[in-house]
Amino acid sequence: MDLKTLIGLDQARVRAILGPPQRVKSDHLSLTWIYKAPQCSAQVIFYPSLEDASFHVLKFAGSNKDGRPLDVSDACVSHILVARSNAH
Numbered sequence: 001m002d003l004k005t006l007i008g009l010d011q012a013r014v015r016a017i018l019g020p021p022q023r024v025k026s027d028h029l030s031l032t033w034i035y036k037a038p039q040c041s042a043q044v045i046f047y048p049s050l051e052d053a054s055f056h057v058l059k060f061a062g063s064n065k066d067g068r069p070l071d072v073s074d075a076c077v078s079h080i081l082v083a084r085s086n087a088h
Helices: 011-018 075-087
Strands: 023-026 031-036 040-048 055-064
Touching: 011 031, 011 040, 040 075
Parallel strands: none
Antiparallel strands: 023 031, 031 040, 040 055
16 A cells, blocks of 8 residues: 555545554644554555645654654554555
8 A cells, every 4th residue: 555645635534544542642733643563563654635724644654663753664554554544
């Protein structure tokens, strides 16, 4: 799965593709959905759209089990998202 295909999608469409996140983190400007595996996690980051007052994916990230950033093309991050999308 190419994570770039998530850019611009709203929460409902991301949930339809990846399923519900294991954790949600919110701050005053963004909403982060976190998908985890034992060795890494993938984060899908939503920002508010000024056009329709809903959140849309603007970027994504990955991190290893120690919290250090991983390239989003890392096999672990890809595995999480592919497994999640295949489960739904």
